[in-house]
Amino acid sequence: MMIHEKFNKNNDITVFNGDCYELLKILPDSYCDLIIASPPYCMGKAYEDINDDIDTFKNQQSIIFNDLYRVLKEGGSICWQIGYHINHSEVIPLDYYVYQIFREGCKDLEIPLILRNRIIWTFGHGLNSSQRFSGRHETILWFTKGKSYDFNLDCVRIPQKYPGKRSYKGVNKGKLSGNPLGKNPSDVWDIPNVKANHVEKTLHPCQFPITLPRRLIRALTQEKGVILDPFMGVGSTGVASILENRRFIGAEIIEEYYQIAKSRIQESIDGNIRIRDDKPVNKPDVRTSVAKLPEEFKKVREGVKHEKKI
Numbered sequence: 001m002m003i004h005e006k007f008n009k010n011n012d013i014t015v016f017n018g019d020c021y022e023l024l025k026i027l028p029d030s031y032c033d034l035i036i037a038s039p040p041y042c043m044g045k046a047y048e049d050i051n052d053d054i055d056t057f058k059n060q061q062s063i064i065f066n067d068l069y070r071v072l073k074e075g076g077s078i079c080w081q082i083g084y085h086i087n088h089s090e091v092i093p094l095d096y097y098v099y100q101i102f103r104e105g106c107k108d109l110e111i112p113l114i115l116r117n118r119i120i121w122t123f124g125h126g127l128n129s130s131q132r133f134s135g136r137h138e139t140i141l142w143f144t145k146g147k148s149y150d151f152n153l154d155c156v157r158i159p160q161k162y163p164g165k166r167s168y169k170g171v172n173k174g175k176l177s178g179n180p181l182g183k184n185p186s187d188v189w190d191i192p193n194v195k196a197n198h199v200e201k202t203l204h205p206c207q208f209p210i211t212l213p214r215r216l217i218r219a220l221t222q223e224k225g226v227i228l229d230p231f232m233g234v235g236s237t238g239v240a241s242i243l244e245n246r247r248f249i250g251a252e253i254i255e256e257y258y259q260i261a262k263s264r265i266q267e268s269i270d271g272n273i274r275i276r277d278d279k280p281v282n283k284p285d286v287r288t289s290v291a292k293l294p295e296e297f298k299k300v301r302e303g304v305k306h307e308k309k310i
Helices: 020-026 052-069 095-106 211-220 237-242 255-270 297-309
Strands: 011-019 030-037 072-083 084-087 090-093 114-123 136-146 188-190 226-229 246-250
Touching: 011 020, 011 072, 011 095, 011 237, 011 255, 020 030, 020 052, 020 246, 052 084, 052 095, 072 095, 072 114, 072 211, 090 095, 095 114, 095 211, 136 211, 211 226, 211 237, 226 237, 237 246, 237 255, 246 255
Parallel strands: 011 246, 030 072, 030 226, 114 188, 226 246
Antiparallel strands: 072 136, 084 090, 114 136
């Protein structure tokens, strides 16, 4: 794999140093399998205009919507990771505006965007507040373009808290009640955010963990699929794409972040990137029988690992 700075349909990796509007205009129709983004919240962060406000945010999403829709394949997905705009202690949920803008943009289209999940990403650490409950979550809106789409649940199952639990009634009484590969991760994801001591930490103040886009990529695309991140930042989605054997296109307007992204993506190609594995924050008490992994599940999981290696 090679990193290219100018887009070509034959590229495995394209990282563009500039405004995402410019990149989107040159991408072909129906080219991308998945678009993952965490756009600026317009709150005067180091990488934002100090005069940005909620109207700036809404305008940014509206301007790029038509091109986002155009470059996405039918059956493809958009995952918009967003939080809250804080204005003089008033909390404004940005996913509310994104949903309105995306649905309004589709009102006259034959193939609409359909909201499949509103995923809550929760994390244990962040700024502490004395005037309200401290914020410990953000939101991912998952839309699909049309009614048919990829969803590979078995690729993102997580360990059950009590894998040894058995059915207590009905025809399955006495049998293990869960799936041997693990459980559906649900629409609430407990994933540590990237703070000072996180193994993935760079100088970006609002960097999201690689596990977040990696889980979405596994669930919503096939190998060699094309992943687009129009607000690439320091390249977490690019890293996740390489780790999952996908092609990647990203744009970042700030030169310093762009160079970090290129470096991290190259480390991924070389096999040297440092990441936090997608593992539970809190482990169950395995001293209880229902918390122990049954031998039947162990065999199934080992079999799946063996098949993947082949």
